[in-house]
Amino acid sequence: xxxxxxxxxxxxxxxxxxxxxxxxxxxxxxxxxxxxxxxxxxxxxxxxxxxxxxxxxxxxxxxxxxxxxxxxxxxxxxxxxxxxxxxxxxxxxxxxxxxxxxxxxxxxxxxxxxxxxxxxxxxxxxxxxxxxxxxxxxxxxxxxxxxxxxxxxxxxxxxxxxxxxxxxxxxxxxxxxxxxxxxxxxxxxxxxxxxxxxxxxxxxxxxxxxxxxxxxxxxxxxxxxxxxxxxxxxxxxxxxxxxxxxxxxxxxxxxxxxxxxxxxxxxxxxxxxxxxxxxxxxxxxxxxxxxxxxxxxxxxxxxxxxxxxxxxxxxxxxxxxxxxxxxxxxxxxxxxxxxxxxxxxxxxxxxxxxxxxxxxxxxxxxxxxxxxxxxxxxxxxxxxxxxxxxxxxxxxxxxxxxxxxxxxxxxxxxxxxxxxxxxx
Numbered sequence: 001x002x003x004x005x006x007x008x009x010x011x012x013x014x015x016x017x018x019x020x021x022x023x024x025x026x027x028x029x030x031x032x033x034x035x036x037x038x039x040x041x042x043x044x045x046x047x048x049x050x051x052x053x054x055x056x057x058x059x060x061x062x063x064x065x066x067x068x069x070x071x072x073x074x075x076x077x078x079x080x081x082x083x084x085x086x087x088x089x090x091x092x093x094x095x096x097x098x099x100x101x102x103x104x105x106x107x108x109x110x111x112x113x114x115x116x117x118x119x120x121x122x123x124x125x126x127x128x129x130x131x132x133x134x135x136x137x138x139x140x141x142x143x144x145x146x147x148x149x150x151x152x153x154x155x156x157x158x159x160x161x162x163x164x165x166x167x168x169x170x171x172x173x174x175x176x177x178x179x180x181x182x183x184x185x186x187x188x189x190x191x192x193x194x195x196x197x198x199x200x201x202x203x204x205x206x207x208x209x210x211x212x213x214x215x216x217x218x219x220x221x222x223x224x225x226x227x228x229x230x231x232x233x234x235x236x237x238x239x240x241x242x243x244x245x246x247x248x249x250x251x252x253x254x255x256x257x258x259x260x261x262x263x264x265x266x267x268x269x270x271x272x273x274x275x276x277x278x279x280x281x282x283x284x285x286x287x288x289x290x291x292x293x294x295x296x297x298x299x300x301x302x303x304x305x306x307x308x309x310x311x312x313x314x315x316x317x318x319x320x321x322x323x324x325x326x327x328x329x330x331x332x333x334x335x336x337x338x339x340x341x342x343x344x345x346x347x348x349x350x351x352x353x354x355x356x357x358x359x360x361x362x363x364x365x366x367x368x369x370x371x372x373x374x375x376x377x378x379x380x381x382x383x384x385x386x387x388x389x390x391x392x393x394x395x396x397x398x399x400x401x402x403x404x405x406x407x408x409x410x411x412x413x414x415x416x417x418x419x420x421x422x423x424x
């Protein structure tokens with residue numbers, strides 16, 4: 001019923017609310033509505049949720065300036081002699097930008113607006129240029145800060161600080177895999193940038209590094225506030241939002257009231273959408289719990305007595321299929337109440353699983369029919385058809401699957417850093 005309702009194109013928040021109310025009223029009567037307002041407000045009273053609009057404002061502020069272009073140009077000067085250097089530069093810029101935004105569409109749009117026209121102008125094929133940015137943009141929800149991990153942490157009552165740390169090495173691993181593929185395919189196709197023969201001097205390379213310094217300052221400020229014991233995740237998000245606003249005002253001269261209003265407007269719009277989804281997903285979870293759906297599924301799976309890694313395979317398939325139709329926020333808030341007890345019973349680390357789930361959400365962002373990043377890229381390069389973008393993204397999707405396998409074989413990739421830095 002949920003899939004049918006959402007397939008009509010109705011906003012996710014309203015679709016979840018309608019299904020929840022329909023089943024509550026049908027099976028428990030009109031008296032079940034007595035708790036409607038209380039349940040909705042209870043879903044939004046967690047102070048941790050303040051971090052979501054703060055991180056979104058960070059992304060909106062940086063995306064409104066030339067910050068993405070500066071990052072890209074600085075990296076390109078250092079890598080222009082490497083096959084596929086322009087693609088690798090853009091992937092590196094995506095990774096750095098992801099450390100500021102917590103949002104995949106923001107990362108995709110900010111780097112893609114500059115990177116895709118430049119790559120195509122300098123001779124790179126349309127599928128590689130668009131597919132690389134579509135995939136690189138997904139790093140926005142893996143490399144901390146991550147809105148997706150905040151939602152998972154709230155839904156599963158897992159430490160958000162540990163989740164952020166757990167995403168660092170997997171994010172670097174995925175960035176490395178993306179770059180290796182870009183290097184290989186560019187070498188195989190013989191695709192090189194127009195300035196391949198040019199050798200930038202050390203002076204020319206160092207000249208653009210000051211443009212990267214503000215990014216490093218913002219990232220260092222947020223990390224120090226969060227892990228230095230001076231701020232909670234919500235407060236650290238506020239620090240990041242303030243630093244990003246100061247950066248675009250003081251360095252990029254985005255100071256006109258109309259420009260600042262656009263940043264706040266975009267931040268409010270996206271935050272309002274996510275918070276509405278959170279509120280109605282709490283109502284949806286209340287419906288499933290009150291009708292004993294969640295508990296029954298967990299008990300049924302626990303009774304199967306199957307190998308826990310086969311169970312993890314089934315969960316990954318479930319998340320991949322869900323990602324084809326629903327945005328990450330809806331999937332996490334709908335499935336976590338069901339999956340959390342199953343993961344615990346199987347003996348998996350919830351922090352480790354948060355990383356696995358996030359990479360699955362990354363896959364969902366570039367798989368049709370509802371691959372959000374595909375549509376963002378299509379908006380940036382409307383002359384490139386969606387099948388071409390998807391063709392370019394497919395090898396990067398294989399890299400994500402490989403990353404999931406590696407993290408399953410070597411869970412320390414995700415668990416080592418939080419254990420070292422946040423162990424009791």
